[in-house]
Amino acid sequence: MLNRIGPELHAERPKVVAFGGGKGGAGRSTLCAEVARSLARKNQRVLCLDASWACPTLNVLLHAEEPRFDFHGARLLPIGAEGAHIADFIIPTGGKNIWLANIGAARHFPFVRPRLGADILIAQLHELDFDWILLDLAAGLDPLDVGLFTLSDIPILVGTPEPAAVRTITQYLRSAFYQALGYHPQAPAIREQLLEMLYEQPLNMNLDSLLASARGAQMAEQIVLESGQRFEPYLLINLVREGSERDLSHVLCHAWHRELNIFPRVIASVEYEDRRWFYNRRTSGLGPGRGDESLSRDTEALVKNLFDISLLDARFPRPAPRGENAHPALQLGISRETPKNDLRQYYRRLWESYRREETLALVFGNPEDRVRIADDLERKYREVLTMPNEVFGNDSSGRSPANAPQPRTQPSASGAFSPPRLATSSKPAPPKRRAPAAGSTPPPTPDAKQDASQIDEVGEPTERMGSLAPLGANKQSPGEFVAAMRREANLSLQDLSLRSHIGIKFLTAIEDVDLEVLPRPVYLRGYLREIARILEVDAQPLIDTYFRYLDNQ
Structure with a gap:
């Protein structure tokens, strides 16, 4: 299904992937370069667009010379000028099947934001003859970068497990939601009313504040609800050092859904690799790089998900219903074919994480919502326990048939759904006890x-x-x-x-x-x-x- 804010994807144009999130140092440029190399090895023609107009660095990671253009002649116009096109600023790189465009080098004056709309640049990118276009968006919440992210086919939020990154990505999503409202097909019909609504919004705006500003106007409420459902980003947690940091991605996506009605899918997680990041920090990158010989397993898993994005979308159906009467699996954004035992574990670990992870309070305009949602999830968990097995997918008992391997529940590098393995709330340590003896007679089973x-x-x-x-x-x-x-x-x-x-x-x-x-x-x-x-x-x-x-x- 992909993101439905921008133009519809078809076979005659390239697929646009945006690496955003707003947090500096999250690894967007490194991921963009490595994904480009992986796609190029699969004989895909790739264009990398460095959208940073103040401090571009992608040419270093792609082993390309810094782009320089002469605007004194009348034939070449700077980006943003009438008649200018991004195709005029594409250069080859040191890698086969990889090209580079740099917005920072395509302007008359340095450190001056180009007069360019995201919709215009996206339209120009769609005219190019490439299989993939990767957008390396700058840190911060510049309207151009956020607009490119909102209109891309596969917008990927790149973040790290730190609280500062959670806060920044949340604000980035709010900013993208802000722009998505303006791209709704019916937005021009009530332009003045929408502007008045957005003018009233605080920095920590959410779905409730937007609906309150609509003041009961049916079309305005419809635009707010549909924009959240049409905007379908993905989440990648980078620099992961342990399993609990990887599990945090699923909890964050659920929290954003409750706060903004935007439910990202987890597309991958990338483990911290000291040698790769050390290499990128300490070298100019203009010679043969470590990434040229061996791409990480996690990056390859990300690329596989990009190729099979429709399968990922089917595994995590969107939009996720918010009503209490909806299927309990669909409320969590997972397939209703999920076995009952897996769904039960997911609910339990989700509400446990809500209670333990105080970082989640940074997602909500009202930090007390974290505790309230944890209570709701715990109540839903107990409802799932009493629901008949027929409501769920196959193998609702959680046991595989004879001679079949047990389902894997360890979080995978590809980001596919698996119930997070999280610690429970504190309980006093029990006294020493004995494990069950082999061949002992079981006591009567409770009803x-x-x-x-x-x-x-x-x-x-x-x-x-x-x-x-x-x-x-x-x-x-x-x-x-x-x-x-x-x-x-x-x-x-x-x-x-x-x-x-x-x-x-x-x-x-x-x-x-x-x-x-x-x-x-x-x-x-x-x-x-x-x-x-x-x-x-x-x-x-x-x-x-x-x-x-x-x-x-």
Whole structure:
């Protein structure tokens, strides 16, 4: 579906990808250069547009000389002048199939913003003979950059997990929403009314403030609601150092949806690579670069998602309904075919993150909304528990059929949906307990109707459910049992990884019983023994139960 604010995409014009977000140092230029190289290796013709008119740097990363043009003659007009075209300022780079255009070098005077509208420049870009056009937008909220972002086919918000980046991207989205209202097809019909509405808006405007300024005018309210639904950006979290920072992307997208009615899709996350960023900091980049020999796995995953963008859009359907009567999966912007168990986990981890991540308060005009939304998500989580399985997709029990691998729930580099692995709210550490003994007789199973009432305040099994009883008593997998013991010990995955020296990747696979990621049996036994030591349970019964469960798969 792509972004629907700008002109409709068709096969006769290039696809325009914008890297925006407003935060300096987020890595937009580096990502733009690496994505261009990856596309060029796939025999795609790529134009990179450096939209920074004050301090362009993309030529350094693309191994191109700094562009210089002579405007003294009558044949070449500066960008923004009547009759000028961006095609006059395209130069080759050091890479095959990659060209560069630089707005900063296409003007008469330095440090002076060009008199150029975003819609005019986008129209000129659509006339060029390229497969892809990548826009490297400058830091800040300049109207030209935000306009290019709003009108592009694939607008990608590039940010980092820091609070300052969250605040900047939120304001960037508000600014883009501000411009998207003016690009609505019916906006010219009520131009004066829209201008009056926007004049009243504060810096932390949101959907409620816009609707209040509409004062009940039906067409104005329609433009506000439809603009948020038509504007479909994507989110990329860069410089990720741990899993919780990657998981933050899904929570931020949901928060922006609640505040602005704009629900970005997570397109990728890129891990921090010291060597690559160190290289770009310490060299001029005019010689052969590290990125030329080996692109990162995360960048390749991003490029794959760009090629398969329609599949990503189908996996995360938009617009997401806001009504209480809508399907619970669609309210979170995920497919209604999501199994019940996955959806339950997503709701739980989402409201846990709302309660824990104080950074989310920077998204809302009223910081108290964070707590209110957490309460709403917790209530919805408990509703999902009691809903019949027929409402959800296949495998609503959360278990795969025999001889089938378990679904992967570890967050992927491509940014595809996976329930975040987040720490729960604090609970006192329990006394030492014993793991279920192999071959022991399960106690009577509670009535299924009592399951919803026997969940504690953080959504975990209570002692009445027999969380320490043999696994068959409450139909837990051994991985779910390990996760429950970890949470009762008030340990996050990161905490357990630091204490056990086991990678988060394998800890997640153990809790999810992910057959594709689990290590070889000899290593798995050692990992389970170390986990049991830290969680203060007997190791051998846990190991026997886990491997018996694997044999049944």
